[in-house]
Amino acid sequence: MTTHFRPVALEHASRLINQGPTLLVTSAAGGRRNVMAAAWSMPVEFTPPRVAVVIDKRTFTRELVMASGAFGLCIPGAGLADLTYAVGSTSGRDEDKFARYGLVAAEGPVLGMPVIETGCAAWLECRLIREPHAEEAYDTCFAEVVAAAADERVFAQGHWSVSDAHASLQTIHHLGGGLFARAASVIRAKAP
Amino acid sequence: MTTHFRPVALEHASRLINQGPTLLVTSAAGGRRNVMAAAWSMPVEFTPPRVAVVIDKRTFTRELVMASGAFGLCIPGAGLADLTYAVGSTSGRDEDKFARYGLVAAEGPVLGMPVIETGCAAWLECRLIREPHAEEAYDTCFAEVVAAAADERVFAQGHWSVSDAHASLQTIHHLGGGLFARAASVIRAKAP
Numbered sequence: 001m002t003t004h005f006r007p008v009a010l011e012h013a014s015r016l017i018n019q020g021p022t023l024l025v026t027s028a029a030g031g032r033r034n035v036m037a038a039a040w041s042m043p044v045e046f047t048p049p050r051v052a053v054v055i056d057k058r059t060f061t062r063e064l065v066m067a068s069g070a071f072g073l074c075i076p077g078a079g080l081a082d083l084t085y086a087v088g089s090t091s092g093r094d095e096d097k098f099a100r101y102g103l104v105a106a107e108g109p110v111l112g113m114p115v116i117e118t119g120c121a122a123w124l125e126c127r128l129i130r131e132p133h134a135e136e137a138y139d140t141c142f143a144e145v146v147a148a149a150a151d152e153r154v155f156a157q158g159h160w161s162v163s164d165a166h167a168s169l170q171t172i173h174h175l176g177g178g179l180f181a182r183a184a185s186v187i188r189a190k191a192p
Numbered sequence: 193m194t195t196h197f198r199p200v201a202l203e204h205a206s207r208l209i210n211q212g213p214t215l216l217v218t219s220a221a222g223g224r225r226n227v228m229a230a231a232w233s234m235p236v237e238f239t240p241p242r243v244a245v246v247i248d249k250r251t252f253t254r255e256l257v258m259a260s261g262a263f264g265l266c267i268p269g270a271g272l273a274d275l276t277y278a279v280g281s282t283s284g285r286d287e288d289k290f291a292r293y294g295l296v297a298a299e300g301p302v303l304g305m306p307v308i309e310t311g312c313a314a315w316l317e318c319r320l321i322r323e324p325h326a327e328e329a330y331d332t333c334f335a336e337v338v339a340a341a342a343d344e345r346v347f348a349q350g351h352w353s354v355s356d357a358h359a360s361l362q363t364i365h366h367l368g369g370g371l372f373a374r375a376a377s378v379i380r381a382k383a384p
Contacts, residue, residue, distance in 0.1 A: 018231050019365035019373050020212015039210050040234040044246050044330040052244065052332060054236050078379060085381035134326055138236040138334060140244060160367040173211035173365065173375055175352040178383065181211050181363070181375030187270060189277035189370040 005117050008148040012158035014043035016075060016122045016148060017051065019160070019183060021171035022084060025055060026072035026105065026114040027064035033105075033114050035097050036061045037088030039174040041073070049145040051126060056139050060093040065128060065141065072113035073124040077154075078182045079168035080119040085178045110146045121169045122150035162186045197309050200340040204350035206235035208267060208314045208340060209243065211352070211375060213363035214276060216266040217247060218297065218306040221259035225297075225306055227289050228253045229280025231366040233265070241337040243318060248331050252285040257320060257333065264305035265316045269346075270374045271360035272311040277370045302338045313361045314342035354378045 008016065017023065022039045040054035053073065055062045065071045076084045087097050098105055098114070105114035108125035115123040126143035134140045154161060154169045162170060162183055172180040200208065209215065214231045232246035245265065247254045257263045268276045279289050290297055290306070297306035300317035307315040318335035326332045346353060346361045354362060354375055364372040 015368050019367050020214075020231070020234075022212075039212070040236065042212075042232040042234045042244070042246065044232065044332055050330065052234070052330065054234065081379045081381045082384075086384035089384040131326070134323075138242065138244065140236055140332075142330060159369070160371070160373075162367070162373055171373070172379065175211050175354070175378070176207050177351070178381040179352070180379045180381065181352075181354055182377050182379055183365055183373030183375065185374050185376045186367070187273045187364065187372045187374055189273045189372065191370065192274075192278035192281040 003117060004151045004153050005149045006152045008122065008150050009158065010049050010145060010148065011047050013049040013124055013145040013148040014046050015158060016124060016150060016155065017041060017043055019171060020173060021075050022174040022180065024074040024076055024084065024087065024116060025053060025061055026074060027061045027068065028114055029064040029067035032064060033096065033098060034061050034064055034092035035087050035103065037084045044142065050142060051145060052140050052142050054139045055141050060091055069128045070111040070113050071126050071143065072108055072115050073126060074116040075121045075123065075171060077119055077121050077169035078172055081172050081180050084172065108147055121154050121171060122148065124148045195309060196343045196345050197341045198344045200342050201350065202241050202337060202340065203239050205241035205316055205337040205340040206238050207350060208316060208342060208347065209233060209235055211363060212365060213267050214366040214372065216268055216276065216279065216308060217245060217253055218264035218266060219253045219256035219260065220306055221256040224256060225288065225290060226253050226256055226284035227279050227295065229276045236334065242334060243337060244332050244334050246331045247333050252283055261320045262303040262305050263318050263320065263335065264300055264307050265318060266308040267313045267315065267363060269311055269313050269361035270364055273364050273372050276364065300339055313346050313363060314340065316340045
């Protein structure tokens with residue numbers, strides 16, 4: 001199988017989630033692994049690339065992330081909307097969700113986190129920055145991006161391109177209750 | 193002028209930014225006011241509704257927010273893409289950007305923050321939760337939403353509706369460099 005994934009320079013990594021897509025958070029520790037959906041994330045710094053993501057303290061993902069000090073962020077394309085909703089609605093504590101949903105994951109190059117390419121527009125591998133107060137009070141996990149890659153058909157040289165030619169890779173944005181907006185067209189603002 | 197804005201129940205307020213739209217952050221203190229664009233924000237809690245937004249410590253907005261302990265988040269529709277890019281590219285330290293760009297703001301009902309309705313889909317009035325470490329290390333400002341309202345043509349009873357009938361109110365999502373994706377169509381995921 002030909003992969004269209006190419007490494008993304010770290011100074012461009014924050015751009016991958018700048019538009020606020022719903023993400024798949026992947027994790028692994030002690031021989032277990034998991035994947036969940038997360039609509040609540042944002043970049044917090046371009047260089048070094050840092051992000052924040054809300055991971056509820058009751059989730060199995062949170063347990064794995066605290067054990068490994070790392071997680072992956074995969075950006076599902078529109079073709080994975082059903083899967084994104086499904087992995088966001090079930091727990092992986094009792095069952096490996098990769099196996100259940102037929103998800104193929106590779107190992108991230110720096111931290112070995114599961115990263116998903118098929119059906120995804122991009123992924124980021126992230127090292128947790130321990131911030132016990134923010135984690136406890138707001139379920140907010142800060143992290144530094146240490147590796148990233150994107151499908152070159154939709155993100156190359158630090159820039160997204162959005163077109164109907166790759167509609168299944170358009171990012172999705174959870175409105176609630178399984179309804180996603182898709183980033184399906186663009187507006188170029190006038191230079192101020 | 194007829195307004196289509198209606199109050200949003202606080203338990204639905206986080207949904208207004210769940211899909212990751214680019215926002216206008218408004219602020220006021222000591223007789224000055226400002227508006228800037230922010231692509232980096234997220235909800236962190238549904239009840240009480242809490243949010244996080246990155247406001248660079250070098251900005252005039254950050255100065256006003258720290259002085260007043262409050263800010264507004266307005267959700268610009270696609271018709272305001274040029275304006276959003278413009279207020280995100282200039283400082284309000286030397287000039288009132290509301291006057292410069294002809295922006296009309298009302299006073300928020302609880303904290304008196306400037307809230308913009310014309311061209312916006314919704315707004316949230318937020319009380320800063322002081323978190324000096326997160327503010328300093330990540331420019332991340334946590335806040336509680338104390339009032340919210342939305343244009344009932346696009347958000348009602350806690351739910352977004354996206355349609356071409358109100359294309360100018362579709363949310364915009366900054367891809368970088370003045371290019372915005374618009375939330376122009378929806379996918380309803382299968383119930384898991």
